[in-house]
Amino acid sequence: MPSTLEGQITMEKTPSYFVTTEAAKRIHSMARDIKLIVVVRNPVTRAISDYTQTLSKKPEIPSFEVLAFKNRTLGLVDASWSALRIGIYALHLERWLQYFPLSQMIFVSGERLIVDPAGELAKVQDFLGLKRIVTDKHFYFNKTKGFPCLKKPEDSSAPRCLGKSKGRTHPKIEPDVIHRLQKFYKPFNMMFYQMTGQDFKWEEEENR
C-alpha cells in the first residue's frame, strides 16, 4: 500500500480478501484502523455469477448442477466447491470479527447497488467520512447493458459502463437446484443478518 497523506484515502480492492484465511490477520497487522467495505449479494446468484465467470474462461467445465452437488438425488450440496463456499458469508465474517469491530465495516447490498447505486454510495461516502459528492445525477440506466452506468467520468466526457466481464448473462439453472441452494444458505444468511444487523432479504423472490 502506498503512503497516504493527510486528506487522502488509499483504497485497494480484491474480492478474495474476504474469504482468504490469513487476510484479516495480515491487514490488521498492517493497519488496524482500516475501514472495510464488503459487497455481498444473494449467495445463490453469487455462485451462478462465479460459475459464469469460470465458464467464460473454461467452456468445457461440467454444468453448474453437476458441480453443486456431492449427491444430487439425496440433495447433498458440495459446500467445498469454492463457488458455494464463498457464499457462506457468516463463516468468513466470523474470522474478520476476531480482528476488526463491526464499526470498521460496511456491508453493501449487491442487489441495491444495481437498483439504487447512488443510495448505496451515499452510505459508503458517509462511512468513509466523505462529502456526498457522488449522487443520483452521476448515474443513468443503460438499457443495452441492463445496468446503471456513469454519465460522465472525471477524466472523459463520454458516459461509461463497466466492461464486458461485469453483468454477463447467466445460464439458466434448473429451478429445483436453485431451491435446494436457497434452503442450504438460509441458516447461514440468517446468521449473517444477525451478525451485521442488516437484513439483505435474500429469501424474497425479487432478490434471487
Ligand SMILES: Nc1ncnc2c1ncn2[C@@H]1O[C@H](COP(=O)(O)OS(=O)(=O)O)[C@@H](OP(=O)(O)O)[C@H]1O
Ligand atoms: N453497474 C453495474 N454494471 C455491471 N455490473 C454490475 C453493476 N453493478 C453491479 N454489478 C454486478 O457486479 C458483478 C460483477 O462484479 P465482480 O464480482 O466480477 O467484481 S469483482 O471485479 O470480482 O470484484 C456483476 O455480476 P454478473 O451479473 O454475474 O456478471 C453484476 O451483476
